[in-house]
Amino acid sequence: MPVYNGERFLAEAIESILGQTFADFEFVIVDDGSTDTSPAILADYASRDPRIRVVTQANAGIVAALNRGLAECRTALVARMDADDVSLPTRLERQVSFLAAHPKVAVVGTAFRLISEDGRPGTIVAHPVNADTIRKGLSRATMLGHPTVMMRRDAVVHSGGYREALRHAEDYDLWTRLSDGHELTNLPECLLSYRTHRGQVSWSQAEAQAMATLAVRALSAQRRRFGKETVSLPKTMDRDFLLTLGVSTRDVEDALIACVAGRISDLTFAGMPDEAAAVRRELADTARQSGLSSFTRSTTARLAWSDFGLAWRDRRWLPALRALATCARSTAGDWRLLRAALDRLTSCA
Numbered sequence: 187m188p189v190y191n192g193e194r195f196l197a198e199a200i201e202s203i204l205g206q207t208f209a210d211f212e213f214v215i216v217d218d219g220s221t222d223t224s225p226a227i228l229a230d231y232a233s234r235d236p237r238i239r240v241v242t243q244a245n246a247g248i249v250a251a252l253n254r255g256l257a258e259c260r261t262a263l264v265a266r267m268d269a270d271d272v273s274l275p276t277r278l279e280r281q282v283s284f285l286a287a288h289p290k291v292a293v294v295g296t297a298f299r300l301i302s303e304d305g306r307p308g309t310i311v312a313h314p315v316n317a318d319t320i321r322k323g324l325s326r327a328t329m330l331g332h333p334t335v336m337m338r339r340d341a342v343v344h345s346g347g348y349r350e351a352l353r354h355a356e357d358y359d360l361w362t363r364l365s366d367g368h369e370l371t372n373l374p375e376c377l378l379s380y381r382t383h384r385g386q387v388s389w390s391q392a393e394a395q396a397m398a399t400l401a402v403r404a405l406s407a408q409r410r411r412f413g414k415e416t417v418s419l420p421k422t423m424d425r426d427f428l429l430t431l432g433v434s435t436r437d438v439e440d441a442l443i444a445c446v447a448g449r450i451s452d453l454t455f456a457g458m459p460d461e462a463a464a465v466r467r468e469l470a471d472t473a474r475q476s477g478l479s480s481f482t483r484s485t486t487a488r489l490a491w492s493d494f495g496l497a498w499r500d501r502r503w504l505p506a507l508r509a510l511a512t513c514a515r516s517t518a519g520d521w522r523l524l525r526a527a528l529d530r531l532t533s534c535a
Contacts, residue, residue, distance in 0.1 A: 187199065187203075187213070187214070187215045187216070187255070187266075187267040187268065187269055188215075188216045188218055188248060188251035188252055188255060188268075188269070189215060189216065189217050189218065189220060189224050189228070189251075189269045190217075190218040190219065190220055190224075190245065190248075190251070190269075191220050191221060191222045191224060192220070192222075192224050192269035192270060193220075193222045193223045193224050193227060194270070195269060195270040195271075195381060196224055196227050196228075196269050196270075197227060197231075198272055199267065199268065199269050199270060199271055199272060199273075200213075200215075200227075200231050200238075202271075202272045202273040202274075202275075203267060203273055203278075204231075204235055204237070204238075205275055206273065206275055206276075206277065206278045206279065207275050207276050207278075207279045208276075208278040208279035208282055209237075211237060211261075211265075211278065212237055212239060212259075212260065212261065213235075213237050213238045213239065214239050214241060214255050214258050214259055215228055215238060215239070215240050215241070215255075216241045216242075216243065216251045216252075216254050216255045216258070217240060217241070217242045217243070218243060218245050218246060218247070218248070218250070218251040219242075219243060219244045219245030219246070224269075225242070228240045239258070241254060241255070241258050247350075247353065248353065248356070249348045249349070249350045249353050249356050250350070252347075252348045252356065253347050253348050256339070256342060256343065256347055256348075259339055261339065262338065262339055262340070263281075263282065263285060263336055263337070263338060263339065264336070264337050264338075264339045264342070265277075265278060265281065265335070265336040265337075266332060266333050266334070266335050266336075266337070267333055268332075268333040270381045270383075271333050271378055271379060271380055271381055272301070272305075272378065272379040272381070273377065273378050273379075274376070274377045274378060274379070276377065277296065277334075277377035277378060278336070280296075280373060280375065280377060281294050281296070281336035281373070281377075282336070284373060285336060285338070288369075288371075290368070290369045291317070291368070291369045291370070291371050292337065292338045292341040292342075292364050292368035292369065292370060293330065293335050293336070293337045293338070293341075293342075293361070293364060293368070293370045293371075294335065294336055294370075294371050294372065294373060295313065295330035295331050295334040295335045295370075295371075295372040295373070296331070296334040296372060296373045296375060296376065296377040296378060297310055297311060297312040297313070297334075297372065297373070297374060297375060297376040297377070298310070298311055298331050298333075298334050298376060298377070298378040298379065298380045299311070299376050299378070299379050299380065300379075300380055300382055300452055300455050300456040301379045301380065301381050301382070301456060302381075302382070302383070302456045302457050302458050303381065303382075303383040303384075303458070305379075305381075306456075306457050307379070307457075308455045308456035308457045309455035309456070310376050311331065311380070311455075312372070312374060312376075313329050313330055313331065313372045314329060314372065315371055315372050315373070315374055316371070317369040317370060317371050320365065320370050320371065320372070321365045321370070324358075324361055324362050324365055324406070325403065325406065325407075326403075328355075328357065328358040328361060329361065329370070329372075330357075330361055330370060330372060331378070331380065332357035333378060333380065334372075334377065334378045334380075341364060341368055342360065342364070345360065345363045345364050346363065347360070348360060349419065350421070350422075351398075351401075351419040351420055351421060351422060351423055352398045352401060352402055352419070352423065353394065353398060353422075353423075354391060354394045354395035354398045354399075355395055355398035355399045355401075355402050356398075358398075358399060358402050359398075359402045359405075362402055362403075362405075362406040362409075363406075363409075366409060382449075382452045382453055382456045382458070383458075383461070384453070384458075384461040384464070384465070392442055392445045392446050392449075393438075393442055394423065395445050396438055396441035396442040396444070396445045397423045397424070397425065397428060397438060397441070398423050399441055399445070400428060400431075400433045400437055400438065400441050401423055401427070401428060401431060401433070404428075404431035404432065404433055405417075405431070408431075417430060417431070425438060436480060439478070439480065439481050439484060440484050443469070443473075443481070443484050443485050443488045444488060446465065446469050447469070447488040447489060447491075447492055449465060450462045450465050450466050450469070450489070450492060451492050451495070451496075453465065454492075454496060455496075466489060469485060469489070470485060470489070472485075473485035473486075483516045483517075484516075486512065486513075486516040487512075487513050487516035487517050490509045490510070490512035490513040490516060491509070491513050493505070493509035493512075494506050494509035494510045494513060497509055
């Protein structure tokens with residue numbers, strides 16, 4: 187579990203691991219240079235439970251903290267955890283049992299429930315469980331919730347671990363590389379509560395995530411076509427590197443909209459409509475201020491699709507049809523938007 191200034195939810199996250207029905211584990215926690223009370227909280231828990239081992243380093247970022255934690259782990263199986271989430275009591279027991287019974291599986295995630303900042307329960311998110319479905323689905327999106335997974339350490343290490351250049355999509359990148367030679371799956375049970383809050387949404391981070399996500403897809407396509415990556419990764423992702431992969435500025439815009447729209451959906455399904463509305467207004471304002479018709483149309487289409495999904499789930503048929511009509515008007519005459527809409531329809535089917 188990496189931690190950086192996580193004092194607000196840290197105790198609850200730790201308690202959820204210490205209270206697991208499977209108790210034979212070492213809890214490696216990497217303090218990535220926290221400046222709040224996180225170090226004191228960690229020291230207190232470590233003094234009371236010998237299973238906790240705290241590793242402290244100067245602040246180096248999430249990818250460095252993840253790789254440090256992976257290097258410090260001394261067991262064949264490694265479970266991921268975030269400092270603001272809550273694992274349900276049987277999570278580790280279920281995943282250990284599953285991996286023992288399925289030696290070809292390198293990573294197993296679980297379904298998870300979105301919760302609000304104050305812990306109110308929202309919608310359950312369930313990714314596919316079939317390994318072939320996941321392998322194919324990784325061409326368009328991540329298929330596992332990162333803080334839900336348990337992994338075979340050797341497989342992850344041999345794949346190269348997490349890559350700094352693909353920060354903000356480092357888990358997605360890892361899944362695509364592991365899926366080239368291993369099975370990945372999910373348990374259908376909801377075994378983790380995933381906390382979402384307004385502070386997770388930052389425009390600079392969203393753009394970085396959009397660029398990293400596009401790079402992951404392009405690199406994965408290279409490996410499928412040539413059996414290897416044909417370019418060297420830069421230290422940090424930028425648009426110039428994406429151009430060498432055949433990714434256009436329009437692709438980045440569309441990916442940015444998709445990234446922010448996904449966070450709006452998370453906030454909505456976590457029972458935080460006011461926060462979702464605020465981010466929605468920011469995205470719409472950004473689209474208008476850009477002066478780019480393609481950006482505005484993509485934004486309208488993506489937000490309308492989100493509205494359709496929410497209304498359809500709640501059986502509000504008239505709002506669902508209105509949202510679908512808005513999506514259709516926005517995509518009319520734009521093949522790229524129409525293709526994206528059709529992809530979303532077929533993935534739902």
